[in-house]
Amino acid sequence: MLSFDHQSHPYANTRHSTYGKNGMVATSQPLAAQAGLEILKKGGNAIDAAIATAACLTVVEPTSNGIGGDAFALVWTKGKLHGLNASGKAPKSISIDAVKEAGHEEIPTHGWIPVTVPGVPGAWAELSAKFGKLPLADVLEPAIKYAEEGYPVSPTLGKYWNSAYNIYKQKLTDDVFTHWFDTFAPKGRAPKIGEVWSSKGHAETLRLIGETKAESFYRGSLAEKMASFAYKTGGYLTAEDLAEFEVEWVNPIRVNYRGYDIWEIPPNGQGIVALQALNILKGYIFHEKDSVDTYHKQIEAIKLAFADAQTYVTDENHMKVSVESLLSDVYGETRRKLIADEALLPEAGDPASSGTVYLAAADGEGNMISYIQSNYMGFGSGLVVPGTGIALQNRGHNFSMDKHHANALEGGKRTYHTIIPGFMTKDDKPVGPFGVMGGFMQPQGHVQVVMNTVDFGLNPQAALDAPRWQWMKDKVVEVENRFQHHIAQGLARKGHQIKISLEPNSFGRGQIIWRDPETGVLVGGTESRTDGTVAAW
Numbered sequence: 279m280l281s282f283d284h285q286s287h288p289y290a291n292t293r294h295s296t297y298g299k300n301g302m303v304a305t306s307q308p309l310a311a312q313a314g315l316e317i318l319k320k321g322g323n324a325i326d327a328a329i330a331t332a333a334c335l336t337v338v339e340p341t342s343n344g345i346g347g348d349a350f351a352l353v354w355t356k357g358k359l360h361g362l363n364a365s366g367k368a369p370k371s372i373s374i375d376a377v378k379e380a381g382h383e384e385i386p387t388h389g390w391i392p393v394t395v396p397g398v399p400g401a402w403a404e405l406s407a408k409f410g411k412l413p414l415a416d417v418l419e420p421a422i423k424y425a426e427e428g429y430p431v432s433p434t435l436g437k438y439w440n441s442a443y444n445i446y447k448q449k450l451t452d453d454v455f456t457h458w459f460d461t462f463a464p465k466g467r468a469p470k471i472g473e474v475w476s477s478k479g480h481a482e483t484l485r486l487i488g489e490t491k492a493e494s495f496y497r498g499s500l501a502e503k504m505a506s507f508a509y510k511t512g513g514y515l516t517a518e519d520l521a522e523f524e525v526e527w528v529n530p531i532r533v534n535y536r537g538y539d540i541w542e543i544p545p546n547g548q549g550i551v552a553l554q555a556l557n558i559l560k561g562y563i564f565h566e567k568d569s570v571d572t573y574h575k576q577i578e579a580i581k582l583a584f585a586d587a588q589t590y591v592t593d594e595n596h597m598k599v600s601v602e603s604l605l606s607d608v609y610g611e612t613r614r615k616l617i618a619d620e621a622l623l624p625e626a627g628d629p630a631s632s633g634t635v636y637l638a639a640a641d642g643e644g645n646m647i648s649y650i651q652s653n654y655m656g657f658g659s660g661l662v663v664p665g666t667g668i669a670l671q672n673r674g675h676n677f678s679m680d681k682h683h684a685n686a687l688e689g690g691k692r693t694y695h696t697i698i699p700g701f702m703t704k705d706d707k708p709v710g711p712f713g714v715m716g717g718f719m720q721p722q723g724h725v726q727v728v729m730n731t732v733d734f735g736l737n738p739q740a741a742l743d744a745p746r747w748q749w750m751k752d753k754v755v756e757v758e759n760r761f762q763h764h765i766a767q768g769l770a771r772k773g774h775q776i777k778i779s780l781e782p783n784s785f786g787r788g789q790i791i792w793r794d795p796e797t798g799v800l801v802g803g804t805e806s807r808t809d810g811t812v813a814a815w
Contacts, residue, residue, distance in 0.1 A: 295739040295801045298814025302800045303327050304789035305637035306342075306715075308811040309429055310334035313420035314639055315813035317412065324645040325353060325409040326417050328637060329402045332651055333421035335635045336398070337480060338429055340462065341438040341656050342715070343635045344669035345483060345495075348394075349401035349651035350543045352530055352701040354708045355409055355644075359701060361530040361543050362405065366395030366523055367593075368674055369514035370689040374681055376514075385675050385687065388450060388660040390513035392672035394693065395523045396495075398651050403492035404525045409645070415488035422484045425667065428476030432809040436471035438783070442656050443468035450660045454511045457662040458669070480667025496520045500666065507663050530701070531601055533557045536732050538709065541701040542724075544601055545594045549698035551721035554583035556728060557610035558617070567734040570768035573747060576729070577774065578617040580722050580749050581624035586613075589626035592685035593692035621753045621773035634697050634715035638791040640800050646793065648699035648711030655717075700724050702731075707795050716786030719748050723786040731790075738790035738803030746785040750777075758785055783807060 296302070301324070303314035314331035322330070328351070336344050351362040377391055385392055406414040431439065443463050450458065461477060462468070469475040486494040494500045497520070505517040530541045533553045540556055542549025558579040564572050590599045603609060616622065634652035652671070653659075659672040676694045677687035685694045696717050702709040714723025723746065730741035745761040756779045757766055766776045779785070787805040789812075794801070804810035 295737045295803050296812035296814050298800045298802070299798060300642040300815045301327065301640065302791050302802050302812060302814040303331055303637065303639045304791055304802045304804045304810070304812040305331055305335065306635055306787055306805060306808045306810040307335060307338045307432065307435070308809065309338045309424065310637070311811045311813040314637070315815065316420060317417055318641055319815065320412065322412045322417065323410065323643060324639040324641040324647050325355070325405050326412045327641070328639040328647045328649045329405055329410065329414070330417045330420055331637045331639065332398070332649060333402065333418045333484060334424060335637070335651070337421050337425045337477070339435055339635055340669065341435060341442060342653070343651050344653045344658060344671070345398055345480070346396040346658065346663075346668045346670040347651050347653040348397040348671060348673055348695065348697065349649065350547060350697055350699050351401065351405060351650075352541060352543065352648040352699045352711065353405070353409060354646040354701065359530055359541060359703065361528040362401060362525060363528050363543060363547070364397035364401035364404070364525040365546060365673070365692050365695050366397045367519070367690050367692050368394050368677070368687065369516060369519045371516065372514040372687065372689050374679055374687050377679065377687065384679060385677055387655060387672060387675055389454065390508065390511070390515070390659070390661065392674035393513065393515055393659050393661065393670045394674045395515070395519050396671060397523065397525065399487045399492040399495040400523060400525045401651070402487065407491065414491055418484050418488040422481045422488070425477050425481035425484060428474040430472050430474055431469045433471050434809045436469065438656065440468040446660060455660045457664045458657065458660050461662045461667060461669070462657065477667045479665045483666045483668060496523050500668070503666055504663050504668065531605065533560070533605055535560050535728065537704060538732055539703045540728055541703065542698055545591045545597060546692045547695045547698050548587055548591060548721055549700070549724070550591060550601060550604060551580070551583045551587045552698070552700070552724035553605055554586060554610070554613070555579040555721065555725045557605055557607070558582060558614045559725070559729070561611065561614045564729070564733050567730070568762060568765060570765055570772070573765060573769060574772055574774070575617060576725060577747065577749055577755055577769070578622060580725060581622065582613045582616060583721070584749070585624035585626045590684055591694050596684060596691060598684055619772065623752055634717070636699070636713035636715040636787070636789055638711040638713065638789045638802070640710065640791050640793060642798070646708055646711055646791065648701045648713055650697045650699045650713055650715065652697045652715070654696070696720055698724070702728070708793060710790065710792040712788065712790040714786040714788035716783070719784070719786040722748055723788055727788060727790065738792060738801055742788050742790060742803045743806050748785055756784065
């Protein structure tokens with residue numbers, strides 16, 4: 279097992295990693311984590327627990343995800359790691375020309391244009407059918423109960439709900455957005471912290487998904503409601519788009535980092551950014567975590583990886599370069615040679631020549647799952663299908679309007695996707711799932727968590743609590759206000775444009791569960807930057 283020093287690192291503050299043996303669920307909302315644990319105690323496995331937790335998160339953290347979003351998962355079971363891509367495609371009828379004809383030179387954030395086919399219900403149904411032990415309807419019951427009976431809004435949730443409401447009140451004035459306000463601001467405002475909020479429509483939708491194993495969502499009454507709403511309000515989404523949706527089982531991709539295999543979902547996800555950065559960084563030896571040189575090299579590696587991803591990564595069927603070439607040792611060495619003593623302006627290389635929620639779950643049988651789902655940018659598109667609680671995502675906002683770009687908008691195509699689950703193994707045995715949510719912070723968080731664990735021996739909670747940095751663009755890097763100022767000043771002397779941020783949510787929110795291969799003991803950590811918890815027994 280990884281060797282952790284629980285005493286000598288200051289980052290754990292008063293929090294400690296959580297230990298358990300029979301099962302563990304870690305996520306950003308206590309009610310959701312407890313729901314997953316409840317399913318484990320009822321005889322479900324880690325996959326059932328993950329589905330229950332994910333469904334609850336659509337209810338108890340709607341500021342970050344919903345039924346109308348996408349999902350990805352890495353599942354360890356029976357000695358093998360499986361990858362699930364449940365991201366939806368753009369509607370067939372949409373195109374760059376259609377967007378321009380609608381009066382837009384860029385893809386808007388809200389409304390129908392950025393809406394893609396939701397993948398979340400398909401992910402739940404497929405995971406349940408392939409690996410679950412309990413009926414999907416039973417697994418969704420805790421979420422249905424919270425939606426129907428209500429729950430008190432937690433502090434971090436209340437803060438971001440109110441922030442979203444204030445923005446939407448100013449920007450979303452068209453009648454098509456009325457149903458968002460009816461659903462998420464029924465009293466003419468966001469619910470207050472501690473106030474009970476419920477959604478009967480959300481409960482009924484979850485019930486139908488459970489009873490029909492998501493068939494209603496893609497080919498039944500729920501699909502009809504979504505398609506009808508789109509047709510009546512100028513949307514591009516059709517019944518045909520929904521009926522043709524299929525989740526995809528994919529082969530996870532990896533790099534070996536100091537003897538540990540770090541796994542991600544292949545493109546269209548951006549997990550390849552984390553792997554490219556680690557592939558560059560493995561050529562160095564880091565003796566000290568909190569040093570200017572360590573942070574400088576981390577930042578430079580991330581910049582180079584992002585430059586490639588933002589040039590080449592899209593739906594894998596449309597990529598012009600291979601994943602293998604981007605992750606090759608030869609290309610990693612080529613990119614590493616570009617890192618000098620001064621901050622660089624990143625550019626893509628030529629490999630041919632050389633708001634989200636995350637959860638981790640584990641059970642006593644050895645099953646483990648790394649799962650992530652999102653509506654993107656908080657509540658997503660601002661569109662809610664009347665009477666259903668289905669808040670539709672705006673994932674299509676990431677498409678490019680440049681017809682020559684790899685990620686150019688096309689009907690029936692998946693876009694570059696920010697949400698990524700992570701998993702670690704060693705010698706073909708599972709170490710465990712990890713993830714850090716938060717847009718383009720995610721691969722940066724993955725790199726920092728992996729290095730905190732492997733290079734610097736931090737336990738899961740300390741690895742998550744450690745102050746973070748985030749590359750923004752060009753030479754601009756944001757750091758948390760807890761980041762050591764003398765190191766920030768040292769980075770500035772190397773040419774980095776350092777900005778101190780007072781907003782903790784800008785740096786992602788993560789969870790980790792590791793398993794001791796000898797004893798089976800589970801050790802977990804959860805994000806101190808949100809309302810998260812680790813439920814264990």
